[in-house]
Amino acid sequence: xxNQTFLxxxxxxxxxxxxxxxxxxxxxxxxxxxxxxxxxxxxAIFADVLxxxxxxxxxxxxxxxxKPGETGTVYFQEKDIxxxxxxxxxxxxxxxxxxxxxxxxxxxxxxxxxxxxxxxxGGILGAIAGYKGGLFDTIIMRLTDIILSIPTILMSIAIxxxxxxxxxxxxxAISTSLIPGYIRIVRASIISIKDQEYxxxxxxxxxxxxxxxxxxxxxxxxxxIIVQSTLNVGSSILSASWLSFLGxxxxxxxxxxxxxxxxxxxxxxxxxxxLFAPGIAILLTVLAYNIIGDGxxxxxxxxxxR
Amino acid sequence: MPALFIGGAxxxxxxxxxxxxxxxxxxxxxxxxxxxxxxxxLIPVLLGVTFIVFSLMYITPSDPAQMMLGANASPAAxxxxxxxxxxxxxxxxxxxxxxxxxxxxxxxxxxxLFGDLxxxxxxxxxxxxxxLSSFPNTLILSVGALILALLLGIPIGIISAxxxxxxxxxxxxxxxxxxxxxxxxxxAMVLIYTFANxxxxxxxIANPRDFLSLVLPxxxxxxxxxxxxxxxxxxxxxxxxxxxxxxxxxVKGMDEKTVVFKHALRNALIPVVTVAGLxxxxxxxxxxxxxxxxxxxxxxxxxxxxxxQKDTPQILGSVCFVAITFTVINxxxxxxxxxxxxxxxSTFSTKKKLVRGNQ
Amino acid sequence: xDKILEIKDLHVHYYSNRRTVRAVNNLSLDMQRGRVxxxxxxxxxxxxxxxxxxxxxxxxxxxxxxxxxxxxDNTDILGMSNQELRExxxxxxxxxxxxxxxxxxxxxxxxxxxAETIFKHEKVSKAEAWSKAEEMLETVGxxxxxxxxxxxxxxxxxxxxxxxALSLACNPRLLLxxxxxxxxxxxxxxxxxxxxxxxxxxxxxSVLFITxxxxxxxxxxxxxxxxxxxxxxxxxxxxxxxxxxxxxxTKGLLGSxxxxxxxxxxxxPIPGLMPxxxxxxxxxxxxPRCPNVMPQCHELHPENSSIEVHLVxxxxxxxxxxxxxxx
Numbered sequence: 001x002x003n004q005t006f007l008x009x010x011x012x013x014x015x016x017x018x019x020x021x022x023x024x025x026x027x028x029x030x031x032x033x034x035x036x037x038x039x040x041x042x043x044a045i046f047a048d049v050l051x052x053x054x055x056x057x058x059x060x061x062x063x064x065x066x067k068p069g070e071t072g073t074v075y076f077q078e079k080d081i082x083x084x085x086x087x088x089x090x091x092x093x094x095x096x097x098x099x100x101x102x103x104x105x106x107x108x109x110x111x112x113x114x115x116x117x118x119x120x121x122g123g124i125l126g127a128i129a130g131y132k133g134g135l136f137d138t139i140i141m142r143l144t145d146i147i148l149s150i151p152t153i154l155m156s157i158a159i160x161x162x163x164x165x166x167x168x169x170x171x172x173a174i175s176t177s178l179i180p181g182y183i184r185i186v187r188a189s190i191i192s193i194k195d196q197e198y199x200x201x202x203x204x205x206x207x208x209x210x211x212x213x214x215x216x217x218x219x220x221x222x223x224x225i226i227v228q229s230t231l232n233v234g235s236s237i238l239s240a241s242w243l244s245f246l247g248x249x250x251x252x253x254x255x256x257x258x259x260x261x262x263x264x265x266x267x268x269x270x271x272x273x274x275l276f277a278p279g280i281a282i283l284l285t286v287l288a289y290n291i292i293g294d295g296x297x298x299x300x301x302x303x304x305x306r
Numbered sequence: 307m308p309a310l311f312i313g314g315a316x317x318x319x320x321x322x323x324x325x326x327x328x329x330x331x332x333x334x335x336x337x338x339x340x341x342x343x344x345x346x347x348l349i350p351v352l353l354g355v356t357f358i359v360f361s362l363m364y365i366t367p368s369d370p371a372q373m374m375l376g377a378n379a380s381p382a383a384x385x386x387x388x389x390x391x392x393x394x395x396x397x398x399x400x401x402x403x404x405x406x407x408x409x410x411x412x413x414x415x416x417x418x419l420f421g422d423l424x425x426x427x428x429x430x431x432x433x434x435x436x437x438l439s440s441f442p443n444t445l446i447l448s449v450g451a452l453i454l455a456l457l458l459g460i461p462i463g464i465i466s467a468x469x470x471x472x473x474x475x476x477x478x479x480x481x482x483x484x485x486x487x488x489x490x491x492x493x494a495m496v497l498i499y500t501f502a503n504x505x506x507x508x509x510x511i512a513n514p515r516d517f518l519s520l521v522l523p524x525x526x527x528x529x530x531x532x533x534x535x536x537x538x539x540x541x542x543x544x545x546x547x548x549x550x551x552x553x554x555x556x557v558k559g560m561d562e563k564t565v566v567f568k569h570a571l572r573n574a575l576i577p578v579v580t581v582a583g584l585x586x587x588x589x590x591x592x593x594x595x596x597x598x599x600x601x602x603x604x605x606x607x608x609x610x611x612x613x614x615q616k617d618t619p620q621i622l623g624s625v626c627f628v629a630i631t632f633t634v635i636n637x638x639x640x641x642x643x644x645x646x647x648x649x650x651x652s653t654f655s656t657k658k659k660l661v662r663g664n665q
Numbered sequence: 666x667d668k669i670l671e672i673k674d675l676h677v678h679y680y681s682n683r684r685t686v687r688a689v690n691n692l693s694l695d696m697q698r699g700r701v702x703x704x705x706x707x708x709x710x711x712x713x714x715x716x717x718x719x720x721x722x723x724x725x726x727x728x729x730x731x732x733x734x735x736x737x738d739n740t741d742i743l744g745m746s747n748q749e750l751r752e753x754x755x756x757x758x759x760x761x762x763x764x765x766x767x768x769x770x771x772x773x774x775x776x777x778x779x780a781e782t783i784f785k786h787e788k789v790s791k792a793e794a795w796s797k798a799e800e801m802l803e804t805v806g807x808x809x810x811x812x813x814x815x816x817x818x819x820x821x822x823x824x825x826x827x828x829x830a831l832s833l834a835c836n837p838r839l840l841l842x843x844x845x846x847x848x849x850x851x852x853x854x855x856x857x858x859x860x861x862x863x864x865x866x867x868x869x870x871s872v873l874f875i876t877x878x879x880x881x882x883x884x885x886x887x888x889x890x891x892x893x894x895x896x897x898x899x900x901x902x903x904x905x906x907x908x909x910x911x912x913x914x915t916k917g918l919l920g921s922x923x924x925x926x927x928x929x930x931x932x933x934p935i936p937g938l939m940p941x942x943x944x945x946x947x948x949x950x951x952x953p954r955c956p957n958v959m960p961q962c963h964e965l966h967p968e969n970s971s972i973e974v975h976l977v978x979x980x981x982x983x984x985x986x987x988x989x990x991x992x
Contacts, residue, residue: 142350142351142354143354145351145354146351146354146355146358147358149351149352149355149587149629149632149633149636150355150358150359150625150628150629150632151587151588151590151591151628151629151632152588152591153588153591153592153594153595154590154591154594154609154625154628154629157594157609157610157613158359158362158363158613158621158625159362161362161366161613161621162362162363162365162366163365163366164367234487238487238489241489242489242490242491242595245489245491245595246595246598246610247614248613258489258491261489261491261492261495264495265495265599268495268498268499268503269499269503272499275492275495275496275499279488279489279492279495279496282489282492283484283487283488283489283492286487286488286489287483287484287487290483290486290487291483549767550762550764550767550768551767551768551769551770551771553722553762553768554762554768554769554770554828554831555770556722556754557720557722557754557755557759557760558754558755558759558781558782558785558831559750559751559752559753559754559755559756559782559785559786560751560755560781560782560785561751564781568773568781569770569773572772572773573770573771573772576772646772647771647772648771648772648815648817649771649815649817
């Protein structure tokens with residue numbers, strides 16, 4: 001029974017997907033952004049093939065602050081290598097493009113993991129608040145209010161400061177500030193749907209909770225969650241970059257776009273390429289996710305279309 | 307500022323059909339009761355904020371007693387110091403002291419409720435003195451940035467909405483997308499590189515007494531908010547322009563200026579005001595980064611320094627202060643609603659809807 | 666006869682997604698001064714588009730008046746400048762919309778909304794405009810002091826009264842009432858209509874009364890025009906059209922009304938749907954649904970046939986009008 005429900009659900013979804021794609025692909029900018037994000041994803045996945053991690057994290061001071069395109073001799077793994085620094089080198093003589101490539105990997109992991117954490121936790125809390133109501137609802141919503149009344153940046157800084165400087169704590173800090181958004185989305189749609197007559201009707205004819213969730217509630221919350229998640233991947237990457245910039249996220253020599261900029265601060269006068277490469281990487285990534293998010297919203301939710 | 311537009315809307319001044327503020331605040335009036343209720347509802351939220359911030363600081367792996375004594379203190383002195391600082395007490399007692407005060411000749415303080423958290427462990431300055439002396443500087447930056455964002459964001463949003471899909475609209479849309487996606491600290495670095503290092507128009511280091519030095523940080527800080535306010539104004543305006551009452555206004559023979567500024571804008575600004583209120587919070591947060599980059603003596607710099615120095619009471623004091631300010635501002639924004647949207651008054655005056663409206 | 670409005674060969678198109686919606690097609694219609702003309706037809710027949718065209722309010726990118734002429738009191742509306750149009754709207758021609766809930770601006774007091782119209786069109790001070798607005802409210806049965814209240818403080822029927830006060834504030838010569846009572850309860854409907862009738866009579870206002878309720882047409886109108894797929898298919902006095910409906914569509918409309926006399930047949934709904942306005946049939950637009958369809962109906966678009974002032978657009982009457990009449 002429930003297996004069939006599942007099958008039907010996915011069959012209907014696949015029909016929706018082709019319809020959705022037709023809508024989405026009308027937005028050329030969004031398609032371009034999607035391609036860009038996919039390229040970044042490929043770069044992130046194959047970062048090790050492009051540049052060895054050890055290479056981009058080890059110093060070679062004699063090659064410091066090379067301009068884009070300059071060549072230098074790097075002593076790496078006990079031999080001298082002739083290397084072209086396509087985007088130049090930083091103040092420790094590390095290859096900027098290589099660090100950008102590995103930074104893309106870190107940024108992507110941060111973006112996806114934080115959003116996934118927020119969706120799961122926010123979704124569960126929102127569902128409890130919406131379904132159970134009463135005391136659960138009050139407590140969860142008050143907590144949301146409280147988190148929202150501390151500016152996001154401060155909240156993340158305070159969490160990293162409290163838990164200590166580590167990759168995992170950075171993930172917690174960023175995703176905490178995303179959770180309230182999902183709580184609200186899920187709770188609001190459950191409350192608005194659970195008392196609708198067609199859901200009541202489904203219940204009357206004996207549909208179980210599982211079936212109601214799958215058939216009526218899930219399709220209604222997937223769209224806003226997908227849109228919110230896409231936008232949040234962008235904002236997560238942004239948050240990670242400025243936490244790293246402040247020295248609270250990922251610290252050098254690990255390559256991260258934000259800490260690359262932080263390190264570049266003193267040298268921008270002599271080496272402006274230090275400033276532009278990571279900045280544009282962040283800008284393009286966040287921009288692409290924002291555009292895709294807007295495109296998804298337009299394609300998935302006709303009500304919100306402008 | 308939205309208020310500018312709102313004020314200009316009343317046309318029959320002698321018949322006083324425009325809003326009458328004192329009427330709302332008269333004791334016992336609906337609006338007065340609404341505001342009082344909202345202030346009461348603020349208390350649990352603020353308590354929650356202090357509790358969360360306190361808990362976070364409590365679990366921080368730092369040891370103030372060790373910091374006070376230095377590395378080579380005797381275990382006995384260390385134990386004595388912990389006792390003096392009140393660090394040996396259970397969590398809930400410490401939280402109570404944090405709120406209501408702690409009696410001790412050296413480390414005592416009156417508590418957060420009385421605006422006193424004693425002295426910083428690091429600089430030994432009175433915590434709230436430092437906060438209150440640096441907060442106006444932060445306020446200059448944030449308010450400046452908000453004003454800039456509203457002054458540019460709202461008119462550009464209106465232009466975009468009245469000529470949707472025109473060239474101007476496209477340009478503004480791209481600008482807004484860029485503005486919303488650029489990291490604040492990167493904008494700052496690019497501005498410093500261009501205007502301070504190369505063109506030498508504005509200084510790279512800001513201080514509140516020099517207007518010229520404030521230009522770059524204010525632009526930096528306002529960029530994201532400007533983009534958001536612009537988009538919000540545009541979409542809200544587009545939405546309102548399609549409403550029936552706009553058609554009514556046109557059918558009455560109103561000219562386009564009246565239709566846009568009197569009939570549409572006031573409705574369109576309602577969501578913009580909310581967004582502007584929320585933006586103020588993120589501006590206070592964004593100020594942390596901006597201040598750091600421009601070496602500006604504001605609350606943000608103090609907070610970041612305190613975090614790096616593990617100066618727990620200073621962090622607690624500053625974060626709570628900002629959160630409280632933010633919450634109060636959001637309340638103010640909600641009240642401002644009452645002046646723009648007459649429906650709010652009656653919507654929020656019943657108890658049931660009040661609860662729902664606040665979530 | 667004294668014509669207040671003459672519409673000739675009007676074509677109005679809307680554009681969406683590279684498709685053209687032909688909302689009004691070759692429509693001609695005259696209105697006599699001081700009379701009430703009922704305009705009936707299904708949803709989507711182009712009734713509201715026609716009303717907006719009379720105000721020249723079809724907005725540029727999405728919609729366009731392709732051709733035709735609209736003369737109001739012998740002046741060409743379609744040739745007017747924006748300035749002239751603004752002076753015309755609200756003063757000479759006023760319009761009442763279907764839904765009073767959304768027709769009033771929620772953030773302005775109702776007094777201000779009425780007064781600004783008066784102030785715009787008449788040479789009065791703001792204070793005079795305000796007191797005239799209060800007077801107008803009194804005429805529609807709302808105490809003048811309530812002028813300072815906002816639309817949300819009124820019920821639906823009261824709001825429609827406000828809208829009526831608003832539209833009649835400057836004594837318009839022509840009132841376009843677009844389903845003014847559809848959104849209201851039946852009891853309130855009657856009250857609002859009574860009120861309108863009274864005001865129209867005293868001011869000698871001509872009214873285009875758009876509705877899909879045939880009952881309301883019989884009660885309130887002098888003439889009636891039936892609209893189908895963007896054109897007027899039958900026009901005549903209420904007595905002519907209801908006493909002797911000629912067009913099969915009008916007959917269908919009347920047949921789909923419940924008849925409570927004993928032994929009457931079941932309701933006869935018109936089968937089928939209105940044609941897609943982006944893809945209208947070649948011949949008569951009604952031919953796919955017509956019970957009396959003839960071969961030429963699929964090929965040739967019918968012209969008007971008339972018996973005195975009773976007009977009908979149907980092939981049945983093209984040649985054999987007299988035959989039909991003698992039956």
